[in-house]
Each structure stands twice: as C-alpha cells, then as structure tokens.
Amino acid sequence: MTAHTADSQPITDPHHSRRWIILALTLIAQFMVTLDATIVTVALPSIQTDLGFANQLDLQWVINAYVLFFGGFLLLGGRAGDLFGRQRLFLTGLVLFTGASLVNGIADDPTTLVIGRGVQGFGAALVSPAVLSIIIVTFQSTAERVKALGFFTAVTASGSAAGMLFGGLLTDYASWRWIFLVNIPIGLVGIVGAIRTIPNSKAMTGNVRHMDLPGAISVTGGLTVLVTAIVNAQTWGWGSARFIWMTVAAAALLTAFVVIELRTSHPLVRMGLFAKRTISVGNAMMLTFSGGLFVMMFFPTLYLAENMGYSPIEIGLAYLPWPVAMMIAGSVGQRLIGKAGPRLLLTVGLIFVAVGLLTFVRLPAYGSYAADVLPGMFLTAVGAGLVFTPAFMVATTGVAPEESGLASGIINTSQQLGAALGLAVTSSLAAGYTAHLLAGTGARDLTAAMQSSALVEGFQRGFTVAAAIVLASALIAAFGLRKADFAQNSAGADGDVQDAEQPLPAAPAV
Incomplete structure (x- = not known):
C-alpha cells in the first residue's frame, strides 16, 4: 500500500511505519530553533560584558542578525524543500545551525558572534519550513495529522518559555557560551537521525527547479542595509551623507526585489x-x-x-x-x-x-x-x-x-x-x-x-x-x-x- 499527498512524492510503508520517530526528530529540531530565539535574551548583559560590546546599539545585533536572516530567507527555505527535498533541506539547515552554534560558543569578539548569529538565522530559515513540511507529508490521515500538529504547536509554544529559563540557568551556573554549545549534541542527534529515518520527499515538479535566489538576496540585503543605517543614525546623524546613501542603497535593493518578483516566472513572493x-x-x-x-x-x-x-x-x-x-x-x-x-x-x-x-x-x-x-x-x-x-x-x-x-x-x-x-x-x-x-x-x-x-x-x-x-x-x-x-x-x-x-x-x- 502506498500513501500519497496532493503535491508530494508517495510515502511508502517503511517510512510510514517510522512516522512517530520522524516526528520526534523534527520536533527536537523545532524545539532547538524556537529555544534559540529566546534563550539569548537573558544572556545579553553577560555577552555585552564579556565580549566588549560598546553599547546597546551594537548589542542588539546579537538578536537582529538572527531575526533578519531567519525572516529574509524563510520563503526561500520553504521553496527549496519542495524542489530539492525536505530531508536535504532539513539536514542542510541543521548542519549550518549546529556549526554556527559552535562558532558562537567559542567567539571571542562581537563581530564573530554577530556573523555566527546570522548563519544560525539562515539555518533556522531552512529547518523551520522543512519541519512542518515533513510532518504534513508523513502523516496522511486527518486524525494523526491533527495530533502531530498538536505536538508541533505544543513544542513551539513551550520552546519560548523554556528558552527564558534555560538561558538563565546556563548563564548563571556555567557560562553564556553554553546557550550556544548546548545546541551541538542536539543538532548531531537530529542530523544522524534524519539521515537514517527521514525520506527525501519533494514536490512533484519533474526536472524543473526554480530558485528565486536573487529575490531572497535583494530583500535580505536591503533590510540589512536599512537596519544598519537606522542603528548608526544617532552616531552618523540622521541627515548625514552616510545615512542618506545607506538609505538610498536599501531602497534600491528593496525596489530591485519588487522588480524581480514581478518579472521572474517563479517568484519568491507572488505580488x-x-x-x-x-x-x-x-x-x-x-x-x-x-x-x-x-x-x-x-x-x-x-x-x-x-x-x-x-x-x-x-x-x-x-x-x-x-x-x-x-x-x-x-x-x-x-x-x-x-x-x-x-x-x-x-x-x-x-x-x-x-x-x-x-x-x-x-x-x-x-x-x-x-x-x-x-x-x-x-x-x-x-x-x-x-x-x-x-x-x-x-x-x-x-x-x-x-x-x-x-x-x-x-x-x-x-x-x-x-x-x-x-x-x-x-x-x-x-x-x-x-x-x-x-x-x-x-x-x-x-x-x-x-x-x-x-x-x-x-x-x-x-x-x-x-x-x-x-x-x-x-x-x-x-x-x-x-x-x-x-x-x-x-x-x-x-x-x-x-x-x-x-x-x-x-x-x-x-
């Protein structure tokens, strides 16, 4: 017997029989990604002191680097899973997220940490849509899918609360570095488990693969330049030439994004x-x-x-x-x-x-x-x-x-x-x-x-x-x-x- 979804390759019995293991693995990854959005909050003062962030404007990049790359590449991540395979996307995201966690955990200067947080955000943008897609194509019956999505909702909701508490515990009793290092064993379990159990299902689009990479890069680049200009505006001056040129560059990139989306045959966002x-x-x-x-x-x-x-x-x-x-x-x-x-x-x-x-x-x-x-x-x-x-x-x-x-x-x-x-x-x-x-x-x-x-x-x-x-x-x-x-x-x-x-x-x- 073979189960099918509306837009996916068939899920065969060997994979279907391991569906609850697959759910557990994906939820572990989802919990890690959700946890990381809040666990860093509690550690911000310690990070600022240890790494020598000059002020709160520089410190906010520890949050914003993650959020910008997560949001900027989220749609690309969802599309990539459909085209190249959900397991492949899931693994790629986990490898990036886990590797960046290691870099963040041993970072000894603000620049390294901020770059690592950006890579973490990009990894999360690949993992998060892959998790939901894998759950949807793995559970075929309405009752089981509702149950699985209920677990998904509970894990994502509890991840935010747990991040606050774990962040405090790890920072107080170990070091702020452990809010990142703790991701490494979790990520490795997810990577090994995904290789062994999760099928590489994908949307049935034949051999045609369209990735709107220019769209993703232009929107993320435009927003990053804009945020950089806003963050530095009080130092440069809101009317300074540097602020104005940065704002113009951001507007140009965001305009390019709109033009790309209107003209490409397979846009990231259908306007x-x-x-x-x-x-x-x-x-x-x-x-x-x-x-x-x-x-x-x-x-x-x-x-x-x-x-x-x-x-x-x-x-x-x-x-x-x-x-x-x-x-x-x-x-x-x-x-x-x-x-x-x-x-x-x-x-x-x-x-x-x-x-x-x-x-x-x-x-x-x-x-x-x-x-x-x-x-x-x-x-x-x-x-x-x-x-x-x-x-x-x-x-x-x-x-x-x-x-x-x-x-x-x-x-x-x-x-x-x-x-x-x-x-x-x-x-x-x-x-x-x-x-x-x-x-x-x-x-x-x-x-x-x-x-x-x-x-x-x-x-x-x-x-x-x-x-x-x-x-x-x-x-x-x-x-x-x-x-x-x-x-x-x-x-x-x-x-x-x-x-x-x-x-x-x-x-x-x-």
Missing part, C-alpha cells in the same frame, strides 16, 4: 497576492505589531540587569510569566474568534499590547519588579496571545489551497522582519536620547545614579515609540478589515478542508 485586502492588511498589521512588541525581548532584560542588579537566572524567572501568559491568552483567543470575530479580537489585543508598553514609560531608575515590570509584561503577553492566531488567520483568509503555504510564509516573514526593523528603530532612538542626556556631563561628574537615570529615560523613549507603532497596528486592524472578508470562509471548516495540506504558521519568535 498579486497583496491585491487581496486580507493579505495586505494582515501583513501590514503583523509588521507593525511585531515592530512594537519585540522591544520586550531587549529593554526589560537590560533594565533588570543594569538597574535592578538581577542575575541571569533571576532575569529568566522574571521573564517566565510572559510566555506563559501569552500561551494561556492564545488558548482563550482561539475560543473567542468564532464569537467576537478576528477584527474585534485583533483590535482589543493590540490595544492591550500598546497599553502594556505604555506602562513602562513611567519606569523609575531603580524600580520594583512587581510594581514596575510585571504589569506591563502581563498586559503585553495577554494582548500578544489574543493577536497571533487571528493575525495568521486573517493573512491566509481566502487564499487558494495551492498558495496557502506561501501566504503562511509571507506572514511569518513579516513577523520576523518587523521585529528586526522595530528593534533597530527603538534601540537607536533610546540610545540616542540617553547619549543626549549625558552629553553635557563630564566623565568626572558622571555618577552611577545619573547614568542609570539617563539609561532608563532612553528606555522610556523606546517604549513610547513602540507603543505608537502598535497603536498604528490596531488602527490598521480596526479600519482595514471588513466582516465580509471572512464570511466566505465561514462554511469552509469541515471535511476536506481540514484534511487539506495547509501548513500552520511557524511559531512566533517572541
């Missing part, structure tokens, strides 16, 4: 998709939402370490309520979608996030975790939990089945790239304002209290801008969506639709 309101509104909303929310992975960490003197394990425990509250709110939100509708749920959730960010605007130089950090953490987590599911639903509504994977990939890309741009803007503005406050103070006159106060005022400026960005996202949701956008899909949640190969979105990075 015609954005003619549909739910696609364009959903991605604009996700871009701005992620751009504001992602400061929660950066500013609170520095505040807890530098102003409140928290150790890495204390930071990890302090962050733990955030992913937990997000998961609980997400579960509640899934139950409310049918009653409240996506637009109302999105608007309310985004307002929660904005209010949560605004609570940090009154952050004192030496505050209390319970009074000054936890309320904003809780509100942003609840709001984000309410937003993620309907946001992904909106961005894939009304899409033809054969393009559902593309739509899902685009919204994930918007999430990652929005996070990178938002963190670049807010950290640059925060650091610039702190520098401005300290500019008239001589080195001899500068006290620890003055430095802490200026640092927090910079954070406050960053949180204010982040809240404004999220409020813009709420306006996009409230006025950009219509009830009619979802009416056509209300009857489509039965039978064949549930069994269709429509990939779930990858786990959010935050």
Whole structure:
C-alpha cells in the first residue's frame, strides 16, 4: 500500500511505519530553533560584558542578525524543500545551525558572534519550513495529522518559555557560551537521525527547479542595509551623507526585489497576492505589531540587569510569566474568534499590547519588579496571545489551497522582519536620547545614579515609540478589515478542508 499527498512524492510503508520517530526528530529540531530565539535574551548583559560590546546599539545585533536572516530567507527555505527535498533541506539547515552554534560558543569578539548569529538565522530559515513540511507529508490521515500538529504547536509554544529559563540557568551556573554549545549534541542527534529515518520527499515538479535566489538576496540585503543605517543614525546623524546613501542603497535593493518578483516566472513572493485586502492588511498589521512588541525581548532584560542588579537566572524567572501568559491568552483567543470575530479580537489585543508598553514609560531608575515590570509584561503577553492566531488567520483568509503555504510564509516573514526593523528603530532612538542626556556631563561628574537615570529615560523613549507603532497596528486592524472578508470562509471548516495540506504558521519568535 502506498500513501500519497496532493503535491508530494508517495510515502511508502517503511517510512510510514517510522512516522512517530520522524516526528520526534523534527520536533527536537523545532524545539532547538524556537529555544534559540529566546534563550539569548537573558544572556545579553553577560555577552555585552564579556565580549566588549560598546553599547546597546551594537548589542542588539546579537538578536537582529538572527531575526533578519531567519525572516529574509524563510520563503526561500520553504521553496527549496519542495524542489530539492525536505530531508536535504532539513539536514542542510541543521548542519549550518549546529556549526554556527559552535562558532558562537567559542567567539571571542562581537563581530564573530554577530556573523555566527546570522548563519544560525539562515539555518533556522531552512529547518523551520522543512519541519512542518515533513510532518504534513508523513502523516496522511486527518486524525494523526491533527495530533502531530498538536505536538508541533505544543513544542513551539513551550520552546519560548523554556528558552527564558534555560538561558538563565546556563548563564548563571556555567557560562553564556553554553546557550550556544548546548545546541551541538542536539543538532548531531537530529542530523544522524534524519539521515537514517527521514525520506527525501519533494514536490512533484519533474526536472524543473526554480530558485528565486536573487529575490531572497535583494530583500535580505536591503533590510540589512536599512537596519544598519537606522542603528548608526544617532552616531552618523540622521541627515548625514552616510545615512542618506545607506538609505538610498536599501531602497534600491528593496525596489530591485519588487522588480524581480514581478518579472521572474517563479517568484519568491507572488505580488498579486497583496491585491487581496486580507493579505495586505494582515501583513501590514503583523509588521507593525511585531515592530512594537519585540522591544520586550531587549529593554526589560537590560533594565533588570543594569538597574535592578538581577542575575541571569533571576532575569529568566522574571521573564517566565510572559510566555506563559501569552500561551494561556492564545488558548482563550482561539475560543473567542468564532464569537467576537478576528477584527474585534485583533483590535482589543493590540490595544492591550500598546497599553502594556505604555506602562513602562513611567519606569523609575531603580524600580520594583512587581510594581514596575510585571504589569506591563502581563498586559503585553495577554494582548500578544489574543493577536497571533487571528493575525495568521486573517493573512491566509481566502487564499487558494495551492498558495496557502506561501501566504503562511509571507506572514511569518513579516513577523520576523518587523521585529528586526522595530528593534533597530527603538534601540537607536533610546540610545540616542540617553547619549543626549549625558552629553553635557563630564566623565568626572558622571555618577552611577545619573547614568542609570539617563539609561532608563532612553528606555522610556523606546517604549513610547513602540507603543505608537502598535497603536498604528490596531488602527490598521480596526479600519482595514471588513466582516465580509471572512464570511466566505465561514462554511469552509469541515471535511476536506481540514484534511487539506495547509501548513500552520511557524511559531512566533517572541
């Protein structure tokens, strides 16, 4: 007996009988990739001290290098798996991710670490879509596929929470280097297991292989140049020739990306998709939402370490309520979608996030975790939990089945790239304002209290801008969506639709 999928090579009995082993291997890799998105957060202050990062602007590249390359090559990774084989893509991604983890673990300067983080992000961009594709083509029956995807969702959700805790434990009791080195044995198990058990299934496209590599390079290059310009703007000057030329170069690369996508026969992103309101509104909303929310992975960490003197394990425990509250709110939100509708749920959730960010605007130089950090953490987590599911639903509504994977990939890309741009803007503005406050103070006159106060005022400026960005996202949701956008899909949640190969979105990075 041979099982088939709609667009894949047949899965034969020998492979089918090992399907739960295959699931375990892919979920181990998914857990590692998801864990790495948050495990580094807690270690940032230790990394800054040990490797000599000059300031928080340079330090944010430890996060942004990963996010930029992950988001920039995510769609290419999904396409590569269909064309060259999912096992091959999975192995390539794991090898890159594991090798980069080793480099990061032994890095002795900021440049090496940032480059290694970029390679890790590229590896994650290959692993993440391969994991979901392998699960979908391995499990043929509706019941088993739903069960397998349930495990996938649980692992991706728990990975973020575990990253906070493990990051603190490893950094406190070993070294920040072990947040990367711990990936090596996990990656090796995944590589060996994949070679022995996972078939190299691929889409049935004959001998024609089309890879939009120019599109992937132009969009990732354009965004990297833009982020670099924003990060350095307060040093160069927002009106400086260097900033202007970097911005022009970024615009040229991003324009080239659009031209490439419009002209190539097999684009990375079919631009015609954005003619549909739910696609364009959903991605604009996700871009701005992620751009504001992602400061929660950066500013609170520095505040807890530098102003409140928290150790890495204390930071990890302090962050733990955030992913937990997000998961609980997400579960509640899934139950409310049918009653409240996506637009109302999105608007309310985004307002929660904005209010949560605004609570940090009154952050004192030496505050209390319970009074000054936890309320904003809780509100942003609840709001984000309410937003993620309907946001992904909106961005894939009304899409033809054969393009559902593309739509899902685009919204994930918007999430990652929005996070990178938002963190670049807010950290640059925060650091610039702190520098401005300290500019008239001589080195001899500068006290620890003055430095802490200026640092927090910079954070406050960053949180204010982040809240404004999220409020813009709420306006996009409230006025950009219509009830009619979802009416056509209300009857489509039965039978064949549930069994269709429509990939779930990858786990959010935050």
